[in-house]
Amino acid sequence: MLNVKNINQYYGGSHILRDVSLQAQRGKVTVLLGRNGVGKTTLLKSLMGLVAIRTGSIEFDGKPIHDATPYQRARAGIGFVPQGREIFGRLTVEENLRMGLAYKPAGETIPAELFELFPVLKQMLRRRGGDLSGGQQQQLAIARALAARPRLLILDEPTEGIQPSIIKDIGRVIRMLADRGDMAILLVEQYYDFARELADDYLVMQRGEFIARGLGRDMETQGVRQLVAI
Numbered sequence: 001m002l003n004v005k006n007i008n009q010y011y012g013g014s015h016i017l018r019d020v021s022l023q024a025q026r027g028k029v030t031v032l033l034g035r036n037g038v039g040k041t042t043l044l045k046s047l048m049g050l051v052a053i054r055t056g057s058i059e060f061d062g063k064p065i066h067d068a069t070p071y072q073r074a075r076a077g078i079g080f081v082p083q084g085r086e087i088f089g090r091l092t093v094e095e096n097l098r099m100g101l102a103y104k105p106a107g108e109t110i111p112a113e114l115f116e117l118f119p120v121l122k123q124m125l126r127r128r129g130g131d132l133s134g135g136q137q138q139q140l141a142i143a144r145a146l147a148a149r150p151r152l153l154i155l156d157e158p159t160e161g162i163q164p165s166i167i168k169d170i171g172r173v174i175r176m177l178a179d180r181g182d183m184a185i186l187l188v189e190q191y192y193d194f195a196r197e198l199a200d201d202y203l204v205m206q207r208g209e210f211i212a213r214g215l216g217r218d219m220e221t222q223g224v225r226q227l228v229a230i
Helices: 040-048 070-076 093-099 113-117 119-123 134-146 164-179 192-198 224-228
Strands: 002-011 014-024 029-033 055-060 078-081 152-156 184-188 201-206 209-215
Touching (some): 014 029, 113 119, 164 192
Parallel strands (some): 029 184, 029 201
Antiparallel strands (some): 002 055, 201 209
């Protein structure tokens, strides 16, 4: 579904991403771990076209997208949940969800499945996004990305600042989406136990390059916890 080959990215004279290659497969959760400041968020922004890469290639569903704009990548079927959620605080929950349908034909309805995945959102449709708790805002951000039915979902630290009960709900939804088999999921995460529980495949980043990768079930035996310990 997603095939990234040897991408390099720079901020000024600083070499941020160094020959980064990865794949995210349909029906699997690919987890990317690493300490703060190693380039994880820059990688996701590069995948979405929010920052340009210097060299390398990004393919989605067999087609090159490294020269595509962010909205073209979204139209192609990539959903992105950024770090910090970035919902529209002054818009209602319903209006936020409709923003996820911005490039769909007029009259497109909000998928009912979103309210099955996140029941609290149905109860709060008329409430402003800024009035929700942090966990509820995170659920809204994920639902907004899912509204257009993407085939690749990219999540940047969805557990950050979230209460444990909602972390469990988010993990359940991520696993359910992957198990359906029609979506690839790329998850950047700092919370090791959450990542290990969900990972089909894992990658560990350090100083802009991958230093370890493998199967999720092998993370403990391969010492991944120690690699990402702060």
